[in-house]
Amino acid sequence: MPWDGNEVIVSSDSSDGWESDTDVKEVSSDVKPAVIPAAVIELDKELTPQDIISRRAEMYQEYMKQIPVPSLHGSAVPFNTWQELARSLKSLYKQPLHYLTNICLKQWDKARIGTNNEYLPLDGVIHPRKAEATIWLMEEVHRLASSHHHLANLWLLDPMHQAFVDPVFKQI
Numbered sequence: 001m002p003w004d005g006n007e008v009i010v011s012s013d014s015s016d017g018w019e020s021d022t023d024v025k026e027v028s029s030d031v032k033p034a035v036i037p038a039a040v041i042e043l044d045k046e047l048t049p050q051d052i053i054s055r056r057a058e059m060y061q062e063y064m065k066q067i068p069v070p071s072l073h074g075s076a077v078p079f080n081t082w083q084e085l086a087r088s089l090k091s092l093y094k095q096p097l098h099y100l101t102n103i104c105l106k107q108w109d110k111a112r113i114g115t116n117n118e119y120l121p122l123d124g125v126i127h128p129r130k131a132e133a134t135i136w137l138m139e140e141v142h143r144l145a146s147s148h149h150h151l152a153n154l155w156l157l158d159p160m161h162q163a164f165v166d167p168v169f170k171q172i
Helices: 051-067 082-093 100-109 128-145 148-155
Strands: 007-010 034-035
Touching: 051 128, 051 148, 082 100, 082 128, 100 128, 100 148
Parallel strands: none
Antiparallel strands: 007 034
16 A cells, blocks of 8 residues: 555654654564554644544544444334333344434433323334334434534433433444
């Protein structure tokens, strides 16, 4: 691979380092050095927790954008709460739901407390197909139109945010 000047080559050589600023180390053809884009290496900058969370949020959002929302759905899955329906959908479609979707469903379950139908199964209040379609529509919005900056800010405020970030099911 030709060197374009925008890469840092890290050798697995075990010597003590450069003897002088002008010495050049030779790498044998059978040893493959690790090539790391210079943009990834910021030697002069100390990473803060905010930087790390921001980068994780950016990677998460980019990953979630790549997962297509199921186009065929409408199985009448019985459920008592929004979060229970979400667990069933994750299992049925083998897909994670977005952090923001999980948070919203938790809030919707809390919003039912104190209503006349609080103790009724939710599938008796809202038709299961409408409820599922609602979740997938919200999921599409969160996957395609959410800012990683917004996610990072929320995650910084919630040290337990990982509880609402689903494990990865699908390989892209």
